Amino acid sequence: MLRDESTLRRVAWRQKSIWSGGVPPDAVRRAGRETGAVDELVRRRIRVEGVVQGVGFRPFVHSVATGLGLGGHVGNDARGVIIEAEGPEGAIADLVHALRTRCPPLAVVEEVTVSAVPPLGERTFRVVDSADGGPRTVSVPADVATCEDCLREISDPADRRHGYAFTNCTGCGPRFTIVRDIPYDRGNTTMADFPLCPACAAEYHDPANRRFHAQPVCCPECGPRLRLVDAAGNPLPGDPVDGAAAALAQGAIVAVKGLGGFHLAVDATDDDAASALRKRKNREAKPFAVMVADLERARQLCSLDDAEAALLTSRRRPIVLLDRLPHAPVAPAVAPGNTQLGLLLPYTPVHHLLLRRFPKPIVLTSGNASDEPIAHRDDDALQRLSSIADVFLTHDRPIHAPADDSVVRAFRGKQLVLRRSRGYTPEPVVLPWEFPRPVLACGAELKNTFALAERRKVVLSQHIGDLEDYPTFRSYGGGIEHFRALLGIDPQVVVHDLHPEYLSTKYAEELDDVELLGVQHHHAHIASCLADNGHPGPVVGVAFDGLGYGPDGTLWGGEFLLADLAGYRRVGHLEPVPLPGGAAAVRQPWRVAVSYLVRAYGNDVPAGLALLRRRDRWARIAALTRTPRHSPLSSSAGRLFDAVAALLGVRDVNDYEGQAAIELEQLADPTERGRYELPVSGGDVLRLRGADLIREVVNDVLAGAAPSAVAARFHNAVGRAIVEACVRVRDSTGVRTAALSGGVFQNALLLDRTTAALRARGFQVLVHSRVPPNDGGISLGQAAVAGALDRGRES
Incomplete structure (x- = not known):
């Protein structure tokens, strides 16, 4: 042992500034003799696990080890980075300390283990070839x-x-x-x-x-090399980037091959080009993302605070939802009727070069027809996108794993992830708890991600999309196989949603030699929020979303759950109403409005509502609400937002999921503090009477109140009712932590008002940051539930 390790370390670090290419071990031994330290060389095998490959970790280790005068080597294997270091024990201690505290910016060190091995007399330190085989635990x-x-x-x-x-x-x-x-x-x-x-x-x-x-x-x-080709795949002359920039300037649609797949680009200031892209892509109204060259240009389009600027410029380069400036020079067809823009900055050299030669904002949207997976192979892109794009800026480096752009927004100075994909995947979500057995979580039907879990890590897939589309479902199955092989995880437990018709459920049921576990959709939402925050529960969980299968056979969606990771009890919900036509009501908010009006007024609906002008349509749907076979009951909070949007004339039909609710949020006057009443009644199971709220909305609409005021009072009412229900549950159970999850809590106005009011009433409030509150986070919750149940069996 060294008698004075700290003194030796000071000598070693003092000399580091003049070391070049490493110092021979005898120099360190001389330093030891100068301080009276024992001249003893030891060898240690050091294993580092986490995100430590592809992030410059081996060069970092080489630099530190040679600077400390150590011999040995560093290499990769299936578990991470493996180091053998030989030299004075104090120098090796310094190396281990550096591994834990000074790792490269892109690295995430999860575990460092050290064991003794016999010295070999090595005097130099080198990087060795990677070793194959063994269990795969490294994070890609x-x-x-x-x-x-x-x-x-x-x-x-x-x-x-x-x-x-x-x-x-x-x-x-x-x-x-x-x-x-x-x-x-x-x-x-x-x-x-x-x-x-x-x-x-x-x-x-x-x-x-x-x-x-x-x-x-x-x-x-x-x-790799760039090339520019026409829609038939024929090469075009000249510099590819110059040609793509010229095509954009002429109003053409350019397919651009990025990191995770093809994008479709047009001049974002050209309304004809953006409209043509909408028509060819079959994307009627959903906003397009816009790429700008830098922060200065971003500020010409949107207002930006420090947190939003940090998200835009982060190494992940997501699409960031931002408030649009009133006279932002962007064509109306880019984000029709929307007060926000999704902006992103260039994240590959291709993007930087293109925007230097075409300095205007460009639309950059996924390279697909509506609802299809993003195209990532050249042959597939030419086949699927030739009817959309005029030219293709492509290259010969294959994309092995497709990944859409991620989408985030800032909430109270932190990120709120709405779509977790490129730049985030496949970094693991590390939990405070172990998984006794490896788990595959199959995720939800819409906004699907799947997840694989082992030890303390959950690795979520990139955004897959809506499994109702067959090509997306096929991509889903292929993605699971790729992740299983890449991570070396052979799941023993497979978790799925309770809905028997979800394709993710059917996928799980077709797997052999696994234990199946069904997890209720809204419990998975709350478990996802718990896992996101590293909190075991119990909590008062508020799961507000569109739809999820309830064990009572109804469609849940406005739920209050007393929950931990292992289980839940339903302690409250929105009063269910019929959804006339089932899935048709999700696409057509006016149908839900009719259902709420029938619940609120029966046959005495007040005259004067614009919704009633087509009396034949109204009467037919009103009758349908009384036919349970064709109008399933639902407590969905998302559908309540749809109903109010329809009553205000905001939207009768959704062109994309959540459109009515998004537009209702953007309509709301943020300065309005008035609110309606959303009464909370009941004992063991609370009920929020949405029909009473609808009556107040109707009264204001008929009185000519400003739609922006009505929208704001509605949001305030929902937030106030959430707080009242949580307080009642707390008073009866003593649970003082609330968890907010589900797609409705993508609504920043509702999330902000609810969070502030809950904290004012003494609650600790958990919200999402690492995974989405929408169904993209369901797989994390499913995995967390499976792990908790397994741990419970062990104990």
Whole structure:
């Protein structure tokens, strides 16, 4: 043992500034003798687990170890990074400390374990080839936006990567979308077909270079190449980026191959081009995302606070929902009737180069027809998008794992994820609890993600989409197989929704040799919020969404649950109303409005409502509400929002999911503090009487109240009723923590008012940040429930 390790470390770190290429162990031994330390060399095997491959971790270890004068080696294996270090015990302690506290910015160290091995007399430290085999526990890194160093090279006419569209380093570039297998080495990525040229090979093997062991490293001599082709796949002459920029300037639709798939781009200031894209893509009204070159241009379109600017410029580069400036120079067809824009900044060199040559905002929307998976293979893109795009800006680096752009918004200075995909996937959600057995969580039907869980980690897939579409369902099955192989997880427990007709449920039921577990949809929502916050419960869970299958055979959606991870009790809900026509009522909010009017007034509905002008339509749907077979009961909060939107004339028909509720939120006057009454009644199971609220809305509509005031008073009423119900449950149970989940809590106005009021009443409030509150977070909740039940059996 060293008699004075701290003194030796001070000597070692003091000399680090003059060390170059590592210091021979005898120099460290001399330092030890100077301080009276015992001249003893030891060897330690150090295992590091977490997000430690593809993030510059081996170069970091090499630099620290050589700086400390250690011998040994570092390499990747299926579990993470494995190090053998030899030298004075104090220097090895410093290395271990650095691994835990000074890791590269993109790395996430989850565990460091150290064991003794016999010394070998190694005097130098090196990076060794990766080892195959063994259990796979390493976390694959997410894709990372182009860093400032690489951007400087792309901009420098004297640099050999000037204008090169695939420039990357250990700090940026493709990761998940190019990984075929682990360990994360070039041969296991789609870069395997691009052998390194001598210059890139020199960078790759140089410990002092930031491209040391950067797996996607390349240059114009050895890497992928851009090309511009027409809709038939025929090459077009000239520089591909110049050609794409010229096509945008002429009003054309350009398909652009990005990190996770193809996008469709048009000039966002050209209404004819944006309208043509809508028509060809069959996307009638859902807003398009807009890419701008930098923050300065973003501020010309939207108001930005510091939190929103940080989200826009983060390494993940998501689409950020922002309040649109009144005279923002964006075509009406980009986001019709919407007071917000989804903005994102460039995250690949291709995007940066394109926006330098076409400096206007561009629409950048998923490369697909409405509801289909994003196209990511060149042949598939040409087949599926040739009727939409005029030209294709593509390249010859394959995309192995498709991934849509992620979508977030800022809430109280933090991120609220609405779609978790590129830039986030497949980074794990690490929980405080162990999973006794590996789990596959199949997720929901809409906004699907699936998840695989083992040890303390849950790895959610990228956004898959709506499984009602067969190509999406096929992509779902392929994605599960890819994740199982990549992560080396063979699930023993498979969790699914209770709805027997969900395709995710049917997928689970067709698997062999697994234990199946059904989890109620809204319990999964609350469990997702608990897992997101690392909280075991119990909580008063408020699960407000569109629809979810209830064990009583009705469609739930406005629920109060006394819940922990392992179970729940329904302690309140919105009073159920019939949904005339079932799924048709989800698409047509006016039908739900009719149902609420019948519940509120019976046959004496007040005259004068615009909804009643087509009396034949009204009478037919009113009669349908009295036919249980064709009008299932639902306590859905989402449908209550739809009904109010229809009564205000905001929207009769949804062109995309949640449209009526989104427009109702944007209509609401944020300065309005008045509210209606949404009465809470009942004892053991509370009931919120939505029909009473509807009567107050109707009274104001007939009195000519401003729609913005009515919308705001409605939001305030819902928030006030949530608080009252939570207080009643707290008073009877003593539970003082509330968890808010479900798609309705994407509504920032409702979320903000409800959170503030609950905190004012003494509640701890849990909201989402790492996974979406909508059905994209369901898989995390399903996995968390399975793990809790397993732990309960063990105890």
